[in-house]
Amino acid sequence: MNVAANQVILVGKIAEMTSVTSQDATGIRFILMVKTNWQSAEEAESFECVIFGKQAETFKQYTQIHATVKVTGHLHSCPHQTEDGQRFCGAEVIVDSFQLLERPEPVLAKVQEDSTKGNATDKKQNKEQDPFKNQVLEFLKDNRFL
Known part of the structure; x- marks a missing residue:
């Protein structure tokens, strides 16, 4: 066929x-x-x-x-x-x-800025829930796959 x-x-x-x-x-x-x-x-x-x-x-x-x-x-x-x-x-x-x-750089900056807002308890909980959060953003900046 x-x-x-x-x-x-x-x-x-x-x-x-x-x-x-x-x-x-x-x-x-x-x-x-x-x-x-x-x-x-x-x-x-x-x-x-x-x-x-x-x-x-x-x-x-x-x-x-x-x-x-x-x-x-x-x-x-x-x-x-x-x-x-x-x-x-x-x-x-x-x-x-x-x-x-x-995403374009200004959008990444806004996402990072929004993620830093909030009180210390929220920040601590976020770090405990997602220990690889910053590594993901660095991966998005990697252009080897384009």
Whole structure:
């Protein structure tokens, strides 16, 4: 049996993000910038991505421009024709799932600031409950996986 797979996995930074509404569903359309190494020169390629439904709500709530995400989805072709009759065919990634890998630095600073607020008892309890809290934030700053 010969089965063709249409699966895309991309890791990159969000460059633009807009809400979209159609007759059937609402979603988020975003541009994902992905680093590429081509002939020993570092460049970035942009991919148009769309996410729908509950996933879109979650995506909007937890991500923002310049956040690093991993998306898994499939390609969807978008043929169109100009007013003078020229035909073009583009493609977009329909996102099935995503994973937030890194938030931009100002967001990390705010998370750290918020975590230091509170009384001494709360701080002591937080340290006892989550001894690896600071290591996780350092891991998010690691760019080796991008």
